[in-house]
Amino acid sequence: MDILSTRVDSPPMQPHLPRECEHCSLSGLCRASRQDEPLPLATSIRSRKLVHRGESVYRAGDRLQNLYVLRSGSMKIRVTSPSGLEQITDFPLAGALLGLDALESGIHVCDAIALEDSMLCILPFAELVGNCQHDLVAAQQLHRLIARDINQCRRLLLSLGCMTTDERVADFVMGISEQMASHGYSPREFTLKMTREDIASHLGMKVETVCRVLARLQEASLLNVSRRHVEIRNVDALRKISSG
Amino acid sequence: MDILSTRVDSPPMQPHLPRECEHCSLSGLCRASRQDEPLPLATSIRSRKLVHRGESVYRAGDRLQNLYVLRSGSMKIRVTSPSGLEQITDFPLAGALLGLDALESGIHVCDAIALEDSMLCILPFAELVGNCQHDLVAAQQLHRLIARDINQCRRLLLSLGCMTTDERVADFVMGISEQMASHGYSPREFTLKMTREDIASHLGMKVETVCRVLARLQEASLLNVSRRHVEIRNVDALRKISSG
DNA sequence: CGGCCAATTGACGGCTCTCAAATTCCGTGG
DNA sequence: CCACGGAATTTGAGAGCCGTCAATTGGCCG
Secondary structure, three states, rough: OOHHHHHOOOOOOOOOOOOOHHHOOOOOHHHHOOOOOHHHHHHHHHEEEEOOOEEEEOOOOOOOOOOEEEEOOOOEEEEEEEOOOEEEEEEEOOOEEOOOOOOOOOOOOOEEEEEOOOOEEEEEEEHHHHHHHOOOHHHHHHHHHHHHHHHHHHHHHHHHOOOOOHHHHHHHHHHHHHHHHHHOOOOOOOEEOOOOHHHHHHOOOOOOHHHHHHHHHHHOOOEEOOEEEEEEEOOHHHHHOOOO | OOOHHHHOOOHHOOOOOOOOOOOOOOOOOOHHHHHOOOOOHHOOOOOOEOOOOOOOOOOOOEOOEEEEEEEOOEEEEEOOOOOOOEEEEEEOOOEEEOOHOOOOOOEOEEEEOOOOOOOEEOOOOOOHHHHHOOOHHHHHHHHHHHHHHHHHHHHHHHHHHOOOOHHHHHHHHHHHHHHHHOOOOOOEEEOOOOOOOHHHHHHHHOOOHHHHHHHHHHHHOOOEEEEEEEEEEOOOHHHHHOOO
């Protein structure tokens, strides 16, 4: 517990913590971050896996075997309805825990597709559940991670239900910007890994509308955008728009 | 385990199972349904609570103390963004587990408001987590219940992101109808407990649009609707619309 | 009986989608 | 290294749907 709180204060400073583990959602529970003592969850991490751009880690209909922690790279999570409707529900970055969508029935209901070549840590699910039986902290962290998924989904719901397209796009850009900041990159300038199509699907709009809104925001000097490259020019104005 | 599967086959037939517990999401884990042997989760249920129409069980900002199982009645779950946007994310019926929104941070992020006088079972959260430490089945069931919330949220997301207003309303009505059926009521005829405003908020539209869509569906002889009373006249056509 | 709130209906305007075309970028093969 | 083809992105014009504003109706409760 003590070590946990210390870590929260200065995660990037730990000399023995691999750089790629800095933002891991299992921070403090994984062996890679705790070389001094054995940890239950540590034994869950068996191996790593490389997925290339466009490949999927799992697909809707697959049986739940592993959860995954995205170690580097980025992905898109796509949910498909029985009638064939599709939507991107999330764009996870390094540190994110993937695969919780299968927890209800043991069958995945989403596709996880790599936006660029990405590295994953593999956590055999059965083993992980077993470990949580003996480790209260691990179990609670798993709960929190699941709950975070719900709340993030709810935020997106609010976005689709209550916001105009301008507000949604501004909100999306600010969200990426904050993620970049929390990962140690510049919040002012970054490269999007997803297509306009992906963004449109995520925000419940059409590609052309996404383009037009971005053009409008650029016209108003709030940001510069050229293809995948984004430069934010007026954070306050963007934040104001994204707040409704 | 054996008793569990028996129960699934014929839950309403158990003579010792109170009628209001028939659709409980804790079915098989709660003492009320298992008088023969002690069960870990059973000890979590301490007391019951009555909330009147319009009153809230918990509100955004409240500290997580209990989870609740809705024993009878119905509620609406409302999420509020920092900037004041509001949306109804769910209309739980009897048997639903409430309060999981607080799992991420220990603070509720939703309001749970009674649509009619309702009875709740109270589950002290700390005790429940402790019990899950010693009961693998209980822990997994809790996982499933949380995961169900995520997937339901995702379904609504698909609805808001990909469907027209007609499709969303048809989908909503069919969803209510199926819930009614699974609770032993007629799927063809039922009374809505929520206002048009609530429905509109849930589906990401305006009150007037909800009214107009319902009028359109009635015009097409798919259903009759008068105030809160709904009678479905063409299930197949409605299902077809709700599937896109 | 009166007042208030929920629900409904109509007219109108704006925003977003649809359809279409042009442009740019990227990877591949020559 | 250059040319080429396909995909992603951008921009334009027009139509349709949904939101806004306003007025009316209908129920419920005091």
